[in-house]
Amino acid sequence: MKDFIRLRGVSKKFGDFVAVDNVDLDIERGELFSILGGSGCGKTTLLRMLAGFELPTSGSIEIDGVDVTDQPPYERHVNMMFQSYAVFPHMTVEKNIGYGLRKEKLPQPEIAKRVDEMLELVQLQELRSRKPDQLSGGQRQRVALARALIKQPKVLLLDEPLAALDKKLRERTQFELMNIQDELGITFVVVTHDQEEAMTLSSRIAVMDRGQFRQIGTPKEIYEFPSNRFVAEFIGTINTFSGHVTARDEDSISVAATEAGVTLTALGKQAVEEGQQIEIAIRPEKIFVSKEKPDDGDAVCLPGVVDDLGYLGNRSLYRIRLESGKIVQVSSQNRRRSVTRFLEWEDKVWISWRPRSAVVLLD
Amino acid sequence: MNRQSRFIVSVLAFGYAFLYVPLVLVIVYSFNDSSIATVWGGFSTRWYGELLRNDQILDAALLSLRIALTSATMATILGTMAGLALARFRRFRGRTLFSGMITSPMVMPEVITGLSLLLLFVTLQQLTGWPGQRGFGTITIAHTTFSMAYVAIIVQSRLMAMDESLEEAAMDLGGHPLRVIFDITLPLIAPAMIAGWLLAFTLSLDDLVIASFVSGPGSSTLPMYIFSKVKLGVSPDINALATLIILFITVGVLLSWLVARRRA
Incomplete structure (x- = not known):
């Protein structure tokens, strides 16, 4: 057309x-x-x-x-x-x-x-x-x-x-x-x-x-x-982890993210070289919070504690502090009605996401 | 009544007395039978009759009115154009200077304005033969020049407060820029133009100094006539004239107030 x-x-x-x-x-x-x-x-x-x-x-x-x-x-x-x-x-x-x-x-x-x-x-x-x-x-x-x-x-x-x-x-x-x-x-x-x-x-x-x-x-x-x-x-909120590229294949890129303490992989087809400084980004609603370590081999799992939380009615916002001190924002739907809170301040939790949910940002 | 409100009431009474006692005195003395204006000699309306038979006063009043009508209309047309240009022309270096310069006739002492206009007319006459004699034409031009500044300021401030996207919207809908002025701009600034016209009209009726400079023999405006009469002592028919003017203005103000209230 x-x-x-x-x-x-x-x-x-x-x-x-x-x-x-x-x-x-x-x-x-x-x-x-x-x-x-x-x-x-x-x-x-x-x-x-x-x-x-x-x-x-x-x-x-x-x-x-x-x-x-x-x-x-x-x-x-x-x-x-x-x-x-x-x-x-x-x-x-x-x-x-x-x-x-x-x-x-x-x-x-x-x-x-x-x-x-x-x-x-x-x-x-x-x-x-x-x-x-x-x-x-x-x-x-x-x-x-x-x-x-x-x-x-x-x-x-x-x-x-x-x-x-x-x-x-x-x-x-x-x-x-x-x-x-x-x-x-x-x-x-x-x-x-x-x-x-x-x-x-x-x-x-x-x-x-x-x-x-x-x-x-x-x-x-x-x-x-x-x-x-x-x-x-500009559009919405996003968590970013910066680090050096360690490996890449057809449609994904791996980054040694010091803030996360592990190597993160995300979808991305950009032309990057090994050792280049890039960012891996993940939206708050793509991250899950749980008290137990999730039993999922593919998922990225990181331990942390609840730094702050907010109740918005339809969903709750959590700020999770990782071991490196990095704060990660998580948003989760309040599917079940409950008077008591699922998480409290300073609770030990695990956050996890699927590698396909993360994206690579170059600048 | 407590002390504070008694104080406020007396201040109010004093203030209004200060404003209106002189006017009331003029009205009272206009019905004075005595031919000495400042001595009370009983009630009479004979000075009003006198006034109607005084051709000089009537001529002067008529001239003043003609000048005021013409110069107010010209000042409104020119002042509106100036205001439009000042408010809508794109920014350029020296724009502030230009919009400042339009106010100069307002701050200039009237004697200076009068003198410079007289010089202009005299020079023009020597160079071109026009104006052959000073009178209605020259006074009207003089009044237009200074009252135009007032109209321009009023129109300009109204335009500044007006949303420029109204004109853009009209153009967007297919109105040519000149049509848009008549369709949108003028109807919206009409109140400012009317206010400007009334102000110019009043300024012209009121002016003594500038008119004295640029008028010629045999063309005295009403203020000039009154002033020259009073120099020889206050005559009672002037009191009658003043009373009529006060009446005229009071009716005018009341009418405009009624119209404004009905619109609101």
Whole structure:
């Protein structure tokens, strides 16, 4: 399938500051693509270049086979939902949603018909003649969404679409967005700093840092197979053991990890040399805690004591101190209801994981 | 009543007396029958009649009103444009200097502004023959120059508080930049423009110093006329005029308060 959005060597400089640094990106038609990163990583600048509010310092942007690099925002078939929603305060809900069609000079009956359809899609029929200051945050967000979608854009850009909503509403809206995207088949590009939001919404995620992409992949790939330390630590929590490479075969690498006191093996196909300093990483939920040494020949088993523990309702977090003093974070599901704690502070325990659960990180 | 609240009430009474006793005196004396303005000679409304027959006063009032309407409108148009440019133009070296320079007419002593404008008009006349005589035109231009600064500041601060993504959203939805100004920007800054217009109107009606510099023979604004009359001693028909102006302003303030309350 031909790439729908295609960025080649796109850079944006503000004075001496490089906001976006020589970026290549391909997004397919109908994707729900997220750009994830901390504040100041360049993700919003990138989105604003897609919308046409910023011109790239160098590079080219192509949408649906057309070079739009120098097109002004009002000529692009791209619409944006702003972080502040930017609902026009002096217009009613109806007028807000119809604004884009009035600019296209469509006949009045056609506009009215399409506004009605949009009102139905976002379920705002009863509020059609309200002014924005009489709406809640969630309703305003839906006006902004309807107003952008009514133009039937090739691409819808969403800048932190859920950041201004409270937690419950955020979860509901998340699924509504996915359903609407599914129904209309429009390509969505979402910018967010919230990893959970990116994980649940997206078909693919690009993790961005200091103007560059650190990894692009499906949520699963990014979480389970982070290609570098930045991505591994940005998404969720991860334990790392550093050491020298002692052996490698087709798809696994062994490392003498002094902090663990044993040789650790993990999945990894990277080109490494013997003696090279690398890291083995394992997610907290991939580790098991037990009071007895587990009877599993393949598993990595390390003794330790409970340094700290926390009860979160659905799961418990443990910080286990190894003999070397290294702290390992473990997360375990609370499957059984119990009033007493399974583990107490300073209990002697064993932690274990399967070698296939660990990954190799190079930088 | 305890001591503290008695103190507060007397402070309040004194403060308001300080503000309003002079005004009340003017109103009372405007109904004075005596032709010596400061001696009470019984109740009469004859000075109001006198006032209506005084063509000089009526001409001056009419001129002041025409100047105020024209200069306030021009100042609002120019000031809004300046405010838009100051708030929306991209950052550049010396931007702070430019936005600071717009406030200079506000801090400049009026005598200096008046003098420099007079010099400008005289030089212009020598070079181009225009303005042939100073009066309505020159006073209007002078008032526009200084009141425009006030409008620009009000509009600029309103624009600064406005979410810029509103304009971007309109452009994103297919509005050309010029259309967006009329669709989005102007309706949203309209309250600031109205406030600016009212301020410019008041400033123009109020001005004595600058108008004295740039006016010519036979074109006296109302403040100029009143001031020149009072120099020869307070005449009772001026009290009547002042009372009418107070009435006019009170009604205006009440109306705008009512409108503001109904909107809220």
